[in-house]
Amino acid sequence: MKVSMKINGVEYERDVEPRRLLVHYIREDVGLTGTNVGCDTSSCGACTVLMDGKSVKSCTVLAVQAEGAEITTIEGLAEPDGTLHPLQRAFQECHGLQCGYCTPGMVMASLSLIKENPGLDERKVREGLEGNLCRCTGYHNIVKAVLQAADEMGVKA
């Protein structure tokens, strides 16, 4: 069946099976492979994207459910000239990534966390990112990065 949605501002329409998951629509049908798959039980959060501004694990959403939605993936975060988003920059500056596999999902989950929760502190960040697993960083620097970006983005807002 035909499913259309806007991903990173671009309109896509693809013919897919009803069982197609959003993450596979994004990765395989559209070809945006920045969003990763880390598990098969919706536990790891590597596939987190924004759907109409809210973070979702794109492996728990059927592509048909995203019909007409606006999706933002990790590829849609930086400026068109490649300038990193303040959150991406904070991840680099705080060394909040190592292998980088969980990173796209972690960044997208953090982005919605920051936007939806003014006045973040360490505890709130840790609890807010509970659904996103990282095996490399021990989370220490991820938490630092999110707090740094929250500060910076707050100032900007």
Add this chain to the structure above:
Amino acid sequence: MTQVAEQGTSVIGKKVLRREDPALLAGESKFVADLDVPGALNIFVLRSTAANARIKAIDTTAAKESKGVVAVYVAADLESEWAGPMPCAWPVTADMKNPPHYPLAKDTVRYVGDAVAVVVAEGAEEAADAAALIEVTYEELPAVVDLEEAAKDTHLVHESLGTNTSYVWELNPNPEALERAFSSAKYVVSERYIQQRLIPAAMEPRGVLAIPSPIGGDYTLYSATQVPHILKVMAALTLGIAETKLRVIAPSVGGGFGSKLNVYAEELLCLALSRRHRRPVRWVEERSEGGQATIHGRGQVQNIELAADENGKLLGVRVSLIADMGAYLQLVTPGVPLLGAFLYHGVYHVENYGFKAVGVFTNKTPTDAYRGAGRPEATYAIERAMDALARKVGVDPAEIRRRNLIQPEQFPYNSPAGLVFDSGDYPANFKVALDRLGYSKLREEQAQRRASGSRRHLGIGISFFVEMCGLAPSRVLASLNYSAGGWESATVRVLPTSKVQVVTGTAPHGQGHETSWAMIVADKLGVPLEDIEVLHSDTAIAPHGMDTYGSRSLSVGGTAVHLATERVLDKARKLAAHQLEVSEEDLEYSSGVFSVKGVPGKVMPLAGVAFEAFTAHNLPDGMEPNLEASVSWDPPNFTFPYGTHLAVVEVDEETGKVELLRYLSIDDCGNQINPLIVEGQIHGGIVQGIAQALYEEAVYDRDGNLLNPSLADYLVPSAAEMPSFELGQTVTPSPTNPLGVKGIGEAGTIASTPAIMNAIVDALSHLGVTNIEMPASPERVWRAIQDAVAS
């Protein structure tokens, strides 16, 4: 070396941001699953649902007719593809039993997850759909699950062997003296610890893509592997492909922790099937599948005994353990206990030492190296046992350690197990850690809480580790029967446009080698970091390498880069001297420019030298064109990082819940190239060790079913369970390599598990608790309290 003064740009030791990050952060990096090759076939591997069973029949009829299916194969169909069985590179003893292991199980399955058939289809989903139509009839046999039961040989994993014991490996330099130490000791503690099985759970599942070249009979194998070089050699041998016809590429790899340090059935299947079908063949692991099909770590029952005199000073250490091999020996499965075998006396001086390991087969997923590999097990045993000794002698756990630490003047320290510890000041490191934690004050607070009758108990856990890393001196590997060397190679070339290309044999998968290796070169050559490119993980670009594991990359691979850079500079100096018509001794080199001492303006930048080397119009007699040098470096010794890790926990007596209040580490990994990366390695390592203490275990039922292969059931900790960490350092450069570095990739994991467990037992020791098995779940802790109180 000449006497020319050399000044680097001193980027060494700076927190340089990683060059790997922008692409990863933008989603532009390519992992294996991201590679889209037109015309690729996809495979699905059907896995055994029985732990130990004879295959009576496999009916593939319906699967073969399923949509999109190209072929379905069982073991017999593919026998002609294999030139040999899957490799085990570490026959630890001459009589080690290593049953043949092929990518598909033939007549008998030996663990849940053992591959029994492979579906080749156009699409991945079509392959999976078809696999669901395959009917396998099993005749189930009793499963061998428990380690100690396995050792009794009541039921066998491999009937033809007549035993479940793969090998017995002993290290006992002087058995009589060891016996005397124990019989003359005032105190003897005998402890039994369980190292539960762990699932490595790198965030990127494994993935493979094999592409046959349309001409020439070449193959390119993409794999999410830590070991592209080892994989190339082993795959060539196993498949009978000339090594010259095989190129292995590890693109971006999403973590490994040892789980991608292997040669797996799916890598060989994809290659074989791409050869058979002359089309690219691709496989991407599902997470729950990986729980069964990717190696597990740990899995030991350890018995450790300490003998001590009236002051609690160690007289002897004796260890006997059973190690779980799983159903087959993978690449280095049997060697893992040996990597710990030399370290069961830890940071403590002792004269008498004995170690024995028995490797046994079980009907479970094969084990192999998992972050730390043997050293976390050793550190856990000695550090837990030292606490037990402290209780027995009646002194503080810090005091029992102080009395036994190897002293600075004993370095280089000839260990009772035959190693030479390179350098260290253990008492200084220990003092820094205890002071920074406020150890005595916390002990006072603990006493006050206990006096007040609080049911929230405070515990302080000490873990002081030393590890051997920088794998490894090739001669030592030979003495341990390891089938390869431990050297590393590097090439540094300054191109005609003065850009610098660095080729390394290491295979980073999160460690930031591109950044750190560039720093090493920039420091030496005085060129901007941006002008340096680091190439790796492609055997066509980096033909020689021993890859990344065992905290070896910096101390062995980084040293090779350093030495190759020196060699380039030596050649550049000769060429510059020739061109400037002075002797080499008259030159000095700074910030990328050769200048003649005392003659202002008489200079030649490295860029100019590189161009002259390229044109070769005016080289000194006998000098070859091009500015390039290659080095293969074999380290003379291991390196020995060490450090004190301290955990403060609160245990709720009512619920058994453990809360980690503080965690502090003072690590000594020698000189640091990039402290940002060092700290990151420590953070991640600590959490992986804490996870073993508190959360993780691959749980099998009596029939050999793995109950928690998925991330929904296997408890990888999230940010919510972890605190932030307090890190510090001492710096004792290693004399083993010119960089003075030791290694940091595994330190946190090695140290943190006993720190946590010692803290929990410490919190409850006044109630009579002396041991809790891992993971220390609230239920286990609560039961330990009830048992202690009841007795």
